[in-house]
Amino acid sequence: MQIRVWMGAISDRGRRTEAAAMSEQAEHGAAHRQKNTPGWTVTARPMIDVxxxxxxxxxxxxxxxxxxxxxxxxxxxxxxxxxxxxxxxxxxMPSIVDRLVKLRAGQFEVELIRQIAVNARKTAEALRRLGLADQLDAYATIYTELRDPELKGIRGEVLDRIVQRVSNAAAVEKFDKAEVRELFLNGSPIVRVLALGLMQGDLSLVDGDVLQEAIDRSLTGNEQYHALKVVRDGWGRLSDTQRNQLVNAIKTNARIERGPARREVAKEILGLGVSPRIP
Missing domain, CATH: 1.10.287 (Helix Hairpins)
Incomplete structure (x- = not known):
């Protein structure tokens, strides 16, 4: 009789153990299914994208x-x-987004601030201090990737944004004139325009030789346009000799006529003559 009771207890314990194991397995399976089931944000993303x-x-x-x-x-x-x-x-916009997604997947990024630091360490530090490093790197990356001919206008707008950012920075932070000159003379096309943007923000940075180079041998039409703007705005800071040289360069440069915006600024400069008057 006692043996029978023990056997029953063991059987009951076994059933309880088996039931507990089955319950645990069921809970684990449910948790596993829940973990592998994508959330609504994941499933809705393609529809939102379309x-x-x-x-x-x-x-x-x-x-x-x-x-x-x-x-x-x-x-x-x-x-x-x-x-x-x-x-x-x-x-x-959809094609631009696709390009940026591919860039993110490929871990490609233009490190513009690092390029600047090669020839202008203090300038790079000032831009970082003003919180512009990530913005300028992002703009430069987008500009570099928008190579299709139909995106030329947008490329120009992106470059103008870079110029505007650094021009605003030069209005509140003092940059080294020698470094800005080195930036232009030794920099990439984007960095050359960036240097002109610094001059636009602080006319004390204006350099006649840099402006002569930017008009005579500009790497892009956008660079020549911003150089002309600096010439116009910084006219009173140039010497008589520099003004004469720049006027001759403008008159003899056929590329200026190809851009309506460049042509308009050049016309304003020629209207100043060789007068030292500040516009």
Whole structure:
């Protein structure tokens, strides 16, 4: 009788152990399934991506149509340019995003501040101190990758953003004139324009030889444009000899005529003559 009780107790314990094991296994399986089940944010991401692309294309096309209609309704040139630029940007935005995703996957990035530090350590430190390092690196990366001919206008806008950022920085931080000169003479195309942006923000950095080089042998049309702006804005800081040389360079440079914006600034400079008057 006692043996029978022991056997029953052992059997009950075994059943309880088996039941506990089965319960634990079920809980583990449920947890495993829950862990492997993607969240709603993951499953919704492709749909959001497609919807965003469609929205960009629809809005971009609508703005371009509105801009074309504006040509015949008396809209101002400035308004038309804004509408058309916004429409074009929205149309190409999906391709830009795709390029940036590929860049992120490939871990490619233009380290603009590191390039600057090679020839201008104090300038690089000042830009880092002002919190511009990541912004300038990001802009430079985007500019470098937008190689398609239809993206030329956007490349110019990105480069203008870089110039604007460093120009604002030069208005609040003192940069070394010798370093800015070295930046231009030894830098990449982006760095050369960046140096001109520093001069725009602080006219005490203006260097006649740099401006002569930027007009005569500019690497890009954008560089020549910003050099002309520095010449115009810093006219009173140039010597008579430098003004004469720059006027002759502008008159004999055929590339200036290829860009309406460059042509307009050059016209303003020639209107100053050799007068030391500050505009």
């Amino acid at each position: 919807a965003g692309r469609i929205l960009c294309l629809v809005l971009g096309a609508a703005l371009l149509v509105a801009g074309l209609v504006g040509l015949f309704t008396g809209a101002t040139e400035g308004e038309l340019l804004i509408v058309l630029a916004a429409g074009l940007l929205l149309l190409v």
